[in-house]
Structure formats: structure tokens, C-alpha cells
Amino acid sequence: MPRTGLSPEDARRRAVEIALARIREHGFVKLRLAEVARDMGVSHAALYAHFRDKAALLDAVTESWLCEARARTASICAGSAPAAERIEQWFVARYRIKSARAQSDPEIFYGFNEATAGERPVIRDHMRHLREELTALVAEAGLGGRDEAEMLEEAMSAFLHPELIGPGPRPEREAALRRLVRVVLAGLAAEPGPRR
Amino acid sequence: MPRTGLSPEDARRRAVEIALARIREHGFVKLRLAEVARDMGVSHAALYAHFRDKAALLDAVTESWLCEARARTASICAGSAPAAERIEQWFVARYRIKSARAQSDPEIFYGFNEATAGERPVIRDHMRHLREELTALVAEAGLGGRDEAEMLEEAMSAFLHPELIGPGPRPEREAALRRLVRVVLAGLAAEPGPRR
DNA sequence: CCAATTACAAAATTAGAAAAATGTAATCAA
DNA sequence: TTGATTACATTTTTCTAATTTTGTAATTGG
Numbered sequence A, B: 001m002p003r004t005g006l007s008p009e010d011a012r013r014r015a016v017e018i019a020l021a022r023i024r025e026h027g028f029v030k031l032r033l034a035e036v037a038r039d040m041g042v043s044h045a046a047l048y049a050h051f052r053d054k055a056a057l058l059d060a061v062t063e064s065w066l067c068e069a070r071a072r073t074a075s076i077c078a079g080s081a082p083a084a085e086r087i088e089q090w091f092v093a094r095y096r097i098k099s100a101r102a103q104s105d106p107e108i109f110y111g112f113n114e115a116t117a118g119e120r121p122v123i124r125d126h127m128r129h130l131r132e133e134l135t136a137l138v139a140e141a142g143l144g145g146r147d148e149a150e151m152l153e154e155a156m157s158a159f160l161h162p163e164l165i166g167p168g169p170r171p172e173r174e175a176a177l178r179r180l181v182r183v184v185l186a187g188l189a190a191e192p193g194p195r196r
Numbered sequence C: 001c002c003a004a005t006t007a008c009a010a011a012a013t014t015a016g017a018a019a020a021a022t023g024t025a026a027t028c029a030a
Numbered sequence D: 001t002t003g004a005t006t007a008c009a010t011t012t013t014t015c016t017a018a019t020t021t022t023g024t025a026a027t028t029g030g
Helices: A008-026 A033-040 A044-049 A054-077 A083-104 A106-115 A121-140 A146-155 A171-190 B008-026 B033-040 B044-049 B054-077 B083-104 B106-115 B121-140 B146-155 B171-190
Strands: none
Touching: A008 A033, A008 A054, A008 A106, A033 A044, A033 A054, A054 A083, A054 A121, A083 A106, A083 A121, A083 A171, A121 A146, A146 A171, A146 B171, A171 B146, A171 B171, B008 B033, B008 B054, B008 B106, B033 B044, B033 B054, B054 B083, B054 B121, B083 B106, B083 B121, B083 B171, B121 B146, B146 B171
16 A cells, blocks of 8 residues: 655654644544544554554644743753742743643643643653752752752642643733742741751 | 421521532532422422522522631631731641542532632632631731732642642641741741831 | 555444423412 | 412433444555
């Protein structure tokens, strides 16, 4: 049978592209493998050569989606500003990315957080990655370790949790977020007891 | 037609009782006015003499549900401990009530927060009430006013928002909550600038 | 070999009729 | 007068059959 002429990697990439475009237009739940396949010019069964199942394709979409976010927070971690300042920037970056997406691609953003909620490994890995970045920043700031990073993350839930974030970015929210980060950091610095 | 012999107030109370019991057993979404009416020994249409519509009955259930919570936080506000300590107690009390209910009556707890989410006046009033209590406590502690109370409330979302709270109460969560409250209060105290 | 295909089984979704529940009106009796 | 009734219109939910979609197997051709 006629090959597509695409390498396996390119075929995967193309499928993810097409899926993402379709999700943007028609929403997450209405994605049909047959449509993705048609747009690629193959039969729907051909997709199963590249993805174990539909969930695997969706995971690949998710991954591409998370990739940009990862790049942005990573560049902040690698910055040269004082650690406390980078923590603030780090949260602001996350807020901007997520709220902007909640605004521009609500279908994808909320779809995600319902359909693929928490328990998917791709998401868990991403969350673990974020936690590690924050833990490093907190340690660099001399304000603690894993526990303190977790506390900070929890304190910022109202600004970052998908249920609570709302479309944006909105300057007032961003200002409130910055203030809360500074307050929590100041509070941590003022805590009695040893610091690693 | 034969009267029930109940005063309007008693009839309302009884309807709320029965509705609450049925919701406990079969969940929020499956509540049927006809069943409530049958348990009261009247026709379903009779309920409309006491409640504008089904939503109004549900609101009355909600109100009875919120009543105990209100009493508990109020008694803490009226306490004699230092304001900062009462703020901690106040949040712990809210955590205990909500998490216990998420544990014991998940049907009601989550049903609520899906079915009647946010926009019902009963809920909004309750939230406003809580905000006022917290604002007063924050002011008493000399840590600010409305804005600072809102910041504190947002900081505690991870422990109190229905999406995030989870069943409980769990001692580790309670400890983390206490620590975060103290950290935020310390951070507020350390903030530069005037305080009302 | 291996990325495709077709054909098909199993699972999930949709559609639309049937049933049930909500809400209203006219009326009744304590 | 008012809290109730019955009867009925409207809206919502439920159920089931038809259809679509997903996933598998056997097969093919570059």
C-alpha cells in the first residue's frame, strides 16, 4: 500500500498538529480519530501504528502543549536575578501562560483539566518537574526545601489552579499574586528554626 | 381539603428536614419534589405554597447546612485569644467543618458545589459574611483590612476550596494549614507601609 | 520489514420517543 | 383567607435502538 512518505517521527508530529488544530476549533471531547486520519490522508487504523490508543495521542498533544510552559519557567530558573525575585517571576510566568490559555483556548484548557485530569502520567510528570524547579529556587533563596516549596505552591493555588484561575492575564490579579508571593516569602524568612 | 395542621414555618422546616435526609441517602441531583411531598403527606403542588420553586427549597436546605458553620466561626470571632491566634482557629474550624462534610456527606457536599455553585445568593451571602468576619479579625490583629483579608482567604484556597479540600479532617493537612496561616500573617506583619 | 490497508468486533455516543418531574391555574374546604 | 387539591402545560430526564467511533487482526505492497 502507498506509504505517506513521512518518517515515524514526522507522522507523529503531524498527527499532533492536526489534532491540536481540530481541538482548538471543535473542542476536546469532539476529537475523532477518523477526522485526524482523514486530514493526514490515511485510514484511522494507521494512527494505531504511531499511538497505542487515543489517550496516547491526547497525551502527545498535552505534551506539546506543556512544552512552551516548561521552556519559559526553565529560562526563569536559569536567570541571574536574586532567587526571591526569580520565584516571583516564575509564578507570574505560570499565571500568564495559564490564564492566557484559559482566555484564548478555553476548549483546550478546560477540556484538559476535565478529560485528562491529574492522574495522567504526562501531567503528573509536569507537575513534579515544576515542583522540582520551585524547590531549587526556594533552596537558592535560603528559605527551605521541599516542604517550603509545597507550601508556596499551595498558597498560590487561587491564582493557578484551573478551577480558580479564570481568563487573563489581568493586571490586578497579577499584582495580587506578586504581593502574595512576597508576603509568603517574607513570612518564611521570618519563621524561627533551622533552614537547610 | 384537609390541612396538615402545621404552621407555615413548621411546614418549611419539615420540608427542609425531609429533603436533607433524602439528599443524604440518594444524592443531590436525584431529589424529587414529589418524594419530599409524599414523605410530608401532601401533594407535590402543596410545596409551592411554601417555596417559590425547587431552587428555593434547595436554598433553604443550603441555609440550614451553612447555619452550623456560621455558628462555629462566629464563636471563634467572639473569643478572647489574641487576634492572630483566632485567625488560625477560624481557618482550622472552616477546614474541619468542610473536610468532615466532604468525608461524611460527599453527596451533599459536592452536589452543592456543582449544582448550586457560587452564583446563588444564599452562598454569596455566606461568603460575604465570612469575608466580613475575617476582615474584622485581620483589622483587630493590626494587619490591615479588606485587601489583606482577601489575600489571606486566597492564600488558603488550597485548604478550603471544595475542588481542593478532599475528605478529612487530616492532621497533616491541618498542620500545613496552621503553618501557612502563620507564615502569611508573619509576612503581612513584615510588609512595609502604613497599616490602618 | 513495516507502514499502510480492509474488515470487523467491541465500546461509546447520539437521537428521539416515552416517561417523569416541575411549575401553573382553577378550585375547594377548614 | 389560605393552605391544600386536581388537572394540565411545559420542561427535564430516562431509556433504548441506531449509529458512530474506537480498537484489533489479518493482510498487502513499497
